[in-house]
Amino acid sequence: MNNIPMKTRSLKLLEFLSLEKSADRLLALEVPKDALSWTRFCGALLLVLVVLLFLSGIFMAFYYSPIPGTAYDSVDFALFNVPFGSVVKGVHHYSWNLLLMVMGVHLGRSLILGSYKAPRQMVWVTGVIILLFVPLFIITGDLLPWDQKGYWSTQVRLSIISSVPGMGHIAARLLQGGSLTGVVALTRFYVLHILMLPGLLVLLIAVHFHFIRHRGLSEPLGADPVSRPRIPFYPNVVNRWLFLFIMVSIILGVISWHWIPPFGDPADPTDSSYIPKPEWWVLFLNQLVSVFKGGLAVLGSTIIPAGLAGLLICLPFIDRSPHRHPARRWKILLPAAAIVIAILTLSIMGYMEHFVLVEN
Numbered sequence: 473m474n475n476i477p478m479k480t481r482s483l484k485l486l487e488f489l490s491l492e493k494s495a496d497r498l499l500a501l502e503v504p505k506d507a508l509s510w511t512r513f514c515g516a517l518l519l520v521l522v523v524l525l526f527l528s529g530i531f532m533a534f535y536y537s538p539i540p541g542t543a544y545d546s547v548d549f550a551l552f553n554v555p556f557g558s559v560v561k562g563v564h565h566y567s568w569n570l571l572l573m574v575m576g577v578h579l580g581r582s583l584i585l586g587s588y589k590a591p592r593q594m595v596w597v598t599g600v601i602i603l604l605f606v607p608l609f610i611i612t613g614d615l616l617p618w619d620q621k622g623y624w625s626t627q628v629r630l631s632i633i634s635s636v637p638g639m640g641h642i643a644a645r646l647l648q649g650g651s652l653t654g655v656v657a658l659t660r661f662y663v664l665h666i667l668m669l670p671g672l673l674v675l676l677i678a679v680h681f682h683f684i685r686h687r688g689l690s691e692p693l694g695a696d697p698v699s700r701p702r703i704p705f706y707p708n709v710v711n712r713w714l715f716l717f718i719m720v721s722i723i724l725g726v727i728s729w730h731w732i733p734p735f736g737d738p739a740d741p742t743d744s745s746y747i748p749k750p751e752w753w754v755l756f757l758n759q760l761v762s763v764f765k766g767g768l769a770v771l772g773s774t775i776i777p778a779g780l781a782g783l784l785i786c787l788p789f790i791d792r793s794p795h796r797h798p799a800r801r802w803k804i805l806l807p808a809a810a811i812v813i814a815i816l817t818l819s820i821m822g823y824m825e826h827f828v829l830v831e832n
């Protein structure tokens with residue numbers, strides 16, 4: 473047995489598993505050399521962060537107990553008594569924060585360089601769906617530690633969901649499993665967070681990659697598509713991804729070691745004086761909701777966010793010109809820049825209101 477060369481052994485194993493044809497296809501796969509360029513760093517980084525979220529999440533699930541009476545203590549135990557528990561929880565916490573930021577940069581790059589244009593419309597559409605989908609993880613995950621911030625943030629979110637005309641009230645009742653946030657709500661949030669949403673995210677990422685593979689990566693601006701050099705996907709790209717995985721794990725591990733992720737007091741559903749501070753990524757939405765009052769509230773809670781999401785999804789079908797150079801696309805890039813500035817302004821206003829003025 474030991475005399476059989478390594479290569480023959482792995483070939484035999486692949487044949488035993490009927491995977492030899494898939495392995496051949498992977499080995500024959502080629503991608504443009506610019507797939508390794510640093511401007512494409514964000515796509516690979518997103519993949520690495522998703523893997524880290526899954527791995528750290530599985531580890532935390534070993535210790536977590538989804539019942540209001542024990543959830544807080546189980547998280548407390550994993551955080552302070554399990555070896556490296558705080559590092560793992562930190563990696564989970566910092567990964568999703570970074571995921572949101574990197575998704576913004578990845579989207580911005582595709583927007584500025586026009587890589588959403590034909591034939592890559594569906595790469596963009598699946599990307600936007602992923603972007604709109606990711607906050608559901610945060611909304612469901614926030615309640616799980618059963619601390620004051622998670623509990624009261626959930627109350628605020630449920631009341632915003634309820635205010636959405638039409639299905640809002642039913643959606644909030646369905647999420648909560650009744651009129652109160654208790655054991656049924658926690659079980660539902662848990663099942664969504666660890667089972668349904670991850671399953672759907674894997675599916676969405678697979679569809680994103682399916683379109684990238686079949687529609688190809690956009691050419692660098694000004695490059696000649698005919699003489700575009702190609703490299704093997706395995707090992708060149710796979711090795712780059714593995715290297716990135718190791719580096720990001722080390723960096724986030726060290727950060728988590730030094731800055732333990734936030735974990736507040738246990739939830740007290742009778743303490744309605746607790747006012748949760750909104751997360752950075754939701755500041756602009758919060759501000760939008762508070763700008764429009766009374767009969768106009770629906771503008772901030774539903775019409776404007778839904779309109780922006782619709783515009784983002786439909787962008788490749790609105791901007792059909794063949795030009796990709798930013799200088800020839802100012803009719804798209806100027807309004808996009810105005811929207812980004814509005815989002816940043818609202819976020820700064822929200823930050824001032826909730827973090828600076830409150831403390832003074």
Ligand code: HEM
Pocket residue numbers: 511512513514515516518519522575578579582587588592595596598599600602603677680684688689690691
């Ligand atoms: C977890 C989320 C995501 C993952 C893992 C992911 C992964 C990737 C990867 C690996 C690539 C190829 C390399 C590159 O160009 O960077 C790519 C390309 C692309 N992604 Fe994503 N992506 C995600 C989310 C998004 C989002 C939110 C958008 C935008 C709405 C988006 C739009 C695109 C586009 C348009 C391309 C093609 C770029 C080109 O051809 O130049 N993706 N994605």
